Amino acid sequence: xxxxxxxAFYGFETNDPLSPIGLLLIxxxxxxxxxxxxxxxxxDTAITIAKLDAIISVxxxxxxxxxxxxxxxxxxxxxxxxxxxLIPYYIKLGRIEDAWKAVVPANNLSLPL
Numbered sequence: 001x002x003x004x005x006x007x008a009f010y011g012f013e014t015n016d017p018l019s020p021i022g023l024l025l026i027x028x029x030x031x032x033x034x035x036x037x038x039x040x041x042x043x044d045t046a047i048t049i050a051k052l053d054a055i056i057s058v059x060x061x062x063x064x065x066x067x068x069x070x071x072x073x074x075x076x077x078x079x080x081x082x083x084x085x086l087i088p089y090y091i092k093l094g095r096i097e098d099a100w101k102a103v104v105p106a107n108n109l110s111l112p113l
Contacts, residue, residue, distance in 0.1 A: 004016075005017045005022075007021075007022055007025045007026070008025075009025045009028060009029065009060075010028075010057065010060040010061050010064050010080060010082060011060075011061070011064030011065070011068055011078070011080055012024070012025060012060070012064055012068075028056065028057075028060065031053060031056070032053055032057075034049065035049050035050045035052075035053040038050070042100075042103075046100070047093055047096070047097045047100050047101075050093050051090060051093050051094070051097075054086055054089055054090040054093065055090070057082065057086050058083065058086050058087065058090070061080040061082050061083050061086065062083075064080060065078065065079060065080055
């Protein structure tokens with residue numbers, strides 16, 4: 001449409017959404033939305049998908065810390081503060097996993113009216 005889309009997530013930035021980094025960021029954001037949807041509506045696979053989302057997010061943060069610092073001149077070190085929240089988030093998901101599976105019915109394909 002003539003305007004630039006600026007995407008940034010976990011230290012990765014791009015102005016072109018159709019570049020490899022742009023497509024990766026759009027995929028990660030979409031996966032986060034899907035994970036949030038599953039948690040919101042208490043679906044069976046919500047905890048598993050949310051834990052996978054947390055692992056992917058931690059890996060992206062670590063990759064941005066390590067890789068992006070080496071690709072730049074290396075004189076500056078940046079730490080991603082998202083890690084401070086992502087690790088406890090993953091731990092909390094692990095703690096509530098058993099209770100979640102006990103409460104969420106095994107066949108929750110339809111929403112109550």
